[in-house]
Amino acid sequence: MTIASTSELELDRQNLIALIKGEAVFHGDFTLSSGKKASYYVDMRKLTLDHRAAPAIGRIMLDLIRDVDGIVAVGGLTLGADPIANAVMHESARTTTPLDAFVVRKEPKDHGRGRQVEGADVTGKRVVVVEDTSTTGQSALKAVEALRREGAEPVAVAVIVDRKTGAQAAVEAEGLEWLAAIDLDDLGLEPQ
């Protein structure tokens, strides 16, 4: 599924870590999605939407999910997941096993086709949920719930940055595989 070499991927990963440390870690008083407080915030949108980082994110995340069997699509809860799913889809299109992308709305659309999962038809399909940063894992699990309602089979959650505060356990408790590209040690941060 992956066409980048191991050394290219390691270079991508080191470059991405440097960009995250330099441009996406913000220090201050933050309220997180879960309502918890933290003294730093990793704003991955700064990089998933940046031309210097997005192609590498596609390669890194495609490589991260390379051993997940039989998947046909990637996506997650809007909006953190959206550019990641796109980057993975584009990178996979260069391989012999291309993947489609989907977007899970926070709520079903209240007009048109009333859909919560947009894009690829996921019914009956094995899919991976992607995420930019995971703290409690509840955003990823909201996507999992919506996908299951659509008749999809979400089999793994793949995150760029794991904040190491319970998301892995929450996701594994739902029977999904947990995959993370970068964690707090890589960024020189402590879990909080």
Ligand SMILES: O=P(O)(O)OC[C@H]1O[C@H](OP(=O)(O)OP(=O)(O)O)[C@H](O)[C@@H]1O
């Ligand atoms: O693991 P969790 O506790 O769910 O926290 C992580 C989530 O929080 C952020 O999204 P946010 O809720 O800020 O929404 P956004 O993507 O719409 O900006 C981030 O992009 C993750 O999706």
Ligand SMILES: O=C(O)c1cc(=O)[nH]c(=O)[nH]1
């Ligand atoms: O938990 C969150 O809401 C959260 C933490 C973080 O570091 N980055 C982010 O985008 N969301």
